Amino acid sequence: MKNIAILGSTGSIGTQSVDVALKRGYKVTALTAYSNAKLLEEQARLLKPYKVALLDEKQASCLKTALKDTDIKVLSGEDGICECAAEEHAETVINSIVGMAGLKPTLAVINSGKNLALANKESLVAGGKLVTDAANKNGVTILPVDSEHSAIFQCLQGKPTNKALKKIILTASGGPFFGKTAEQLKDVTAADALKHPNWSMGAKITIDSATMFNKGLELIEAVWLFGVSPDDVDILVHRESIVHSLIEYSDNSVIAQLGVPDMRIPIQYALTYPERYPSPVKELDLAEAATLTFYKPDCDTFKCINICRDAINKGGLAPAAVNSANEEVNRLFREGKVKFNDIPNLILKGASAAKSKNTYTVEDIDETDKTVREAVISAVNRKD
Ligand code: NDP
Ligand code: MG
Numbered sequence: 001m002k003n004i005a006i007l008g009s010t011g012s013i014g015t016q017s018v019d020v021a022l023k024r025g026y027k028v029t030a031l032t033a034y035s036n037a038k039l040l041e042e043q044a045r046l047l048k049p050y051k052v053a054l055l056d057e058k059q060a061s062c063l064k065t066a067l068k069d070t071d072i073k074v075l076s077g078e079d080g081i082c083e084c085a086a087e088e089h090a091e092t093v094i095n096s097i098v099g100m101a102g103l104k105p106t107l108a109v110i111n112s113g114k115n116l117a118l119a120n121k122e123s124l125v126a127g128g129k130l131v132t133d134a135a136n137k138n139g140v141t142i143l144p145v146d147s148e149h150s151a152i153f154q155c156l157q158g159k160p161t162n163k164a165l166k167k168i169i170l171t172a173s174g175g176p177f178f179g180k181t182a183e184q185l186k187d188v189t190a191a192d193a194l195k196h197p198n199w200s201m202g203a204k205i206t207i208d209s210a211t212m213f214n215k216g217l218e219l220i221e222a223v224w225l226f227g228v229s230p231d232d233v234d235i236l237v238h239r240e241s242i243v244h245s246l247i248e249y250s251d252n253s254v255i256a257q258l259g260v261p262d263m264r265i266p267i268q269y270a271l272t273y274p275e276r277y278p279s280p281v282k283e284l285d286l287a288e289a290a291t292l293t294f295y296k297p298d299c300d301t302f303k304c305i306n307i308c309r310d311a312i313n314k315g316g317l318a319p320a321a322v323n324s325a326n327e328e329v330n331r332l333f334r335e336g337k338v339k340f341n342d343i344p345n346l347i348l349k350g351a352s353a354a355k356s357k358n359t360y361t362v363e364d365i366d367e368t369d370k371t372v373r374e375a376v377i378s379a380v381n382r383k384d
Contacts, residue, residue: 004117004271005030005049005090007081007105010039012202013096013119013145013263018043020268023280030084032097032105037063044072051087053080055101081105086112092271094145095120098204099327100320100369103127104362110134110142117270119145121221122327125308126320126365128224142225143270148218149225150266151244151257158274161226167248168222171238172297173198175209178237182301186341190334198241198261207330211343212297216308217326220319223312230312235305237295242284260284303344311351316358317368318351324369325350328376337380350376 004026008014010033021028028047033040035056041063044052052067053075054060060076067074075083085093085108092115095102102120107127109116111134118124124131124142135142144150148170156165176195177185193210194203201209208214219233236246241261248254259265262281269276299305304326311318325347332338338346353375354368 003027003029003089005087005093007032008096010036016263017094017267029089030087032081032084035059041066051084053084082108085109100126110140113138117143121217124224125217125220125323145266145270147266148245154257155247155255164250166250169234169236169246172215173241174237188340211304212302213304213326216305220312235297237297239293317360320365320368321351321354321372324372328373349379
């Protein structure tokens with residue numbers, strides 16, 4: 001029996017992680033969410049963790065009342081979530097919180113010396129140097145949950161990257177707007193963008209897939225996870241989401257990982273690594289899939305990939321700045337306050353308000369986050 005904790009347990013990755021934990025018979029020792037007290041209570045009654053936490057103080061107090069017939073400790077706020085991240089019985093912690101709010105919990109997992117199964121890519125994007133330095137210092141393995149990075153991790157078979165590795169090729173579904181021109185995208189709404197062809201995911205990442213900012217985040221994530229240069233990470237649009245990513249060696253041999261698009265494969269592998277076990281996921285039937293297609297991304301229409309590439313090339317706080325700007329613009333687009341085609345410029349405008357700094361602390365990232373979000377909101381209010 002293995003002990004695990006799940007941060008962001010009420011979300012898309014979180015609920016699939018609960019499913020994997022139940023099927024594998026794991027003990028879940030801590031659960032967290034933002035404000036969904038109802039689902040967290042259901043999960044707590046089912047899984048009987050030692051601790052649960054909600055970021056929202058009011059909902060946490062409702063949950064405390066609801067769970068008062070149990071021994072489960074109910075915590076609240078950022079500190080409560082970080083206490084769950086460091087829950088003493090857990091060997092591996094899944095961080096499936098959405099957004100850079102996952103950074104402090106990521107660091108809390110690492111600093112408590114536990115394995116980190118990381119879905120929360122924004123924490124690596126915003127604080128890549130802090131996260132990887134802390135992981136090295138504490139001898140912690142970061143096990144990727146993001147399907148592309150799990151694919152690369154599997155292609156590398158857990159070995160660190162070496163000189164013979166020439167390229168990482170991240171596949172991208174292309175999202176709901178693949179093949180569209182800027183003209184065709186000028187009036188698309190959040191409802192249109194939320195119709196992802198292959199994956200059912202949380203709202204924020206689904207919008208990021210439509211703008212392809214998600215692939216930019218994943219490029220930065222790959223740089224930190226595998227220690228490669230941004231120039232050695234290529235993006236390839238693959239509509240069927242069956243080839244989850246590839247690596248190319250210096251002899252031009254290419255290795256890929258394939259499977260049906262179901263996040264329970266990478267979630268389970270992050271939990272069972274280096275072992276493999278049967279999973280509830282359907283077998284891949286390539287004859288049924290019949291055709292696999294590949295295209296170059298259209299970086300002129302989908303400008304967000306290069307916004308992220310430029311940010312990681314610049315380094316320091318630049319990735320944190322574009323990430324925070326995107327989080328805010330993404331939210332405003334979902335609220336119908338921003339047009340789809342204005343997203344890249346607004347991200348750049350917001351990010352340009354941040355101070356540039358090569359070395360940084362968590363406090364610098366928090367300050368960047370605040371400055372950039374305010375800059376985005378004032379740009380939207382001015383309508384410039
Ligand atoms: P969801 O929006 O479905 O779930 C997010 C979870 O985080 C919920 O439990 C939510 O609680 C909690 N949460 C939200 N905001 C905060 C906050 N400020 N502080 C603490 N907890 C918070 O997201 P997804 O599951 O889709 O994505 C989670 C992460 O995994 C993201 O980083 C995403 O990029 C990554 N990922 C997701 C994939 C997917 O298939 N969904 C694939 C690959 C990566 P509540 O329910 O109370 O709001
Ligand atoms: Mg992904």
